[in-house]
Amino acid sequence: MTRSQIINTLIEHYGYKTYLEIGVNTPAQPGWNFDSVKIDLKHGVDPNEKVNADFKMTSDEFFEKQINMKYDVIFIDGLHLFEQVYKDIINSLKWLNENGTIIVHDTNPLLEKTQRRSHMPGPWHGDVWKxxxxxxxxxxGISIYTVDTDEGCTVIQKGSQKLFEVENNQIDVYNFTFLNSHRKNVLNLITVKDFKKIMGINNPIKESLKHLKKKYYRGIIKKIYRKIKSPSGK
Ligand SMILES: C[S@@+](CC[C@H](N)C(=O)[O-])C[C@H]1O[C@@H](n2cnc3c(N)ncnc32)[C@H](O)[C@@H]1O
Structure with a gap:
């Protein structure tokens, strides 16, 4: 599933109407998201001059001076640095409708080099995971899980979670080695299949195959039963 499909699934499931994207980029970005989001009202924030965003400014400037409504969905995909993403999440929680959802992109880096803080060409996740x-x-006071797809899509809602704890508080948890050995727990990682289950989506092809199989076996059982009842075939 792509990030756009995750977002659209959430929109459809909850009947959301309003959307904010932090970090929009241009259609040249692989799998560009903004245009694929299907919702009544969309706003984008991006300071890059080349980007056609509704608010040409950083997310900090937007949250400080420009924002004037709450949103159902906020997609955070701006500056990929720990402290900025943390600030974006805290600000978004303040401007999120009660039953709304925040999605954070690039939260599941598999290689040490792509999660470094210096921007690099090619895939760059930065240290968003922190x-x-x-x-x-x-x-x-939030519920949070990360769908293991499209570089990691973390879904945050108002609710409750069991906080992640480390037994030994001397350990440096903000370290890639730690992430690698505690990935599932740190990110509360779930599969796409699990996400679909949460969203109540069944695979229609699998469902109809199951139905056909049932029908087929029922037919065979009926034939055997008839044979036993009347072995001569009458
Ligand atoms: C990875 S791209 C966004 C991709 C887009 N969300 C998508 O899925 O197609 C990151 C964007 O964040 C923008 N950006 C960088 N710093 C930012 C900030 N402080 N606030 C908001 N956007 C920022 C960049 O200009 C860039 O266009």
């Missing part, structure tokens, strides 16, 4: 870890350790 913001998820901080939220997992400190914010009890």
């Amino acid at each position: 913001a998820i870890l901080k939220i997992r350790m400190e914010e009890a």
Whole structure:
């Protein structure tokens, strides 16, 4: 599933109407998201001059001076640095409708080099994952899980979670080695299949195959039963 499909699934499931994207980029971005989102009202924030965003400014400027409504969905995909993403999440929680959803992109880096703080060409996740870890350790009043797809899509809603704890507080948790050995727990990682289950989506092809199989076996059982009842075939 792509990030756009995750977002659209949430929109459809909850009947959301309003959407904010932090970090929009241009259609040249692989799998560009903004145009694929199907919702009544969309706003984008991006300071890049080349980007056609509704608010040409940083997310900090937007949250400080420009924002004037709450949103159902906020997609965070701006500056990929720990402290910025953490700030974006905290600000978004303030401007999220009660039953709304925040999605954070690029939260599941598989290689040490793509999660470094210096921007690099090619896939760059930055240390976004550390913001998820901080939220997992400190914010009890949210529910949070990460769908293991499209570089990691973390879904945050108002609710409750069991905080992530480390037994030995001398350990440096903000370290890739730690992420690698505690990935499932740090990110509360779930599969796409699990996400679909949460969203109540069944695979229609699988469902109809199951139905056909049932029908087929029922037919065979009926034939055997008839044969036993009347072996001569009468
Ligand atoms: C990875 S791209 C966004 C991709 C887009 N969300 C998508 O899925 O197609 C990151 C964007 O964040 C923007 N950005 C960088 N710093 C930002 C900030 N402080 N606030 C908001 N956007 C920022 C960049 O200009 C860039 O266009």
